[in-house]
Amino acid sequence: MSPTQRDISEEIAREHEAYAHAGSVQHHPDRGYAPYRSSLLRHPKQPLVAVQDPEAVELSGPAFGVTDVTELDSDLTRRHAGEPLGERIVVTGRVLDRAGRPVRGQLVEIWQANASGRYAHQRDQHPAPLDPNFTGAGRCLTDDRGGYRFTTVKPGAYPWRNHTNAWRPAHIHFSLFGTAFTQRLVTQMYFPGDPLLAYDPILQSVTDDAARARLVADYDHDLSVPERSLGYHWDIVLDGPAATWIEEGR
Ligand SMILES: [Fe+2]
Numbered sequence: 001m002s003p004t005q006r007d008i009s010e011e012i013a014r015e016h017e018a019y020a021h022a023g024s025v026q027h028h029p030d031r032g033y034a035p036y037r038s039s040l041l042r043h044p045k046q047p048l049v050a051v052q053d054p055e056a057v058e059l060s061g062p063a064f065g066v067t068d069v070t071e072l073d074s075d076l077t078r079r080h081a082g083e084p085l086g087e088r089i090v091v092t093g094r095v096l097d098r099a100g101r102p103v104r105g106q107l108v109e110i111w112q113a114n115a116s117g118r119y120a121h122q123r124d125q126h127p128a129p130l131d132p133n134f135t136g137a138g139r140c141l142t143d144d145r146g147g148y149r150f151t152t153v154k155p156g157a158y159p160w161r162n163h164t165n166a167w168r169p170a171h172i173h174f175s176l177f178g179t180a181f182t183q184r185l186v187t188q189m190y191f192p193g194d195p196l197l198a199y200d201p202i203l204q205s206v207t208d209d210a211a212r213a214r215l216v217a218d219y220d221h222d223l224s225v226p227e228r229s230l231g232y233h234w235d236i237v238l239d240g241p242a243a244t245w246i247e248e249g250r
Pocket of ligand 1: 113168171173
């Protein structure tokens, strides 16, 4: 029988208690975090195999150049003939290293559900409407201050089948490319005040309270554009004690 939200919430509470008592600092979620059921099935069970020539992967891996990324790529509301439905927002922040120095020229990619909580992807078949004017993918390069900026719509919450009546809080997936595909980091940004944050085993797999709080953007009224959009601010720190937690570890 599928576990209930109450079952999952109790498991989450036990995991957080165990982390608090362990007294050691973690820097990424457990690969096999039980409340997030499918994480147990996904990760390698054997130690990773060291490759002889790590650079060989670059010959067949994805690559990009500055000329590939255009201004239009960072505005997810202007990718189709019409305007997407939903609450228009700007999401902006800086990519920083452990010393707070800007990480320039970094490829930042995002993907997200539409305002109804539906991905434009064939695997997402839940009964929420698709938006013909919203695909939900964008990218940009960080500027000299390490800054990135996207215009999009606020994604909706969506159901998933981790347990009975499981709902993901609104979130935007982020990828940072690094200087080679093997350095790519992937994480998720959340929205402040979302009542679903406490119920989500993916966010809660970040067992450190402060690290979890760092995955939630700040609402910033100064970023709002009159008659047009609201704004959120979210910085990404690549390593060090204030690092942004990422999926799969570094
Ligand atoms: Fe998602």
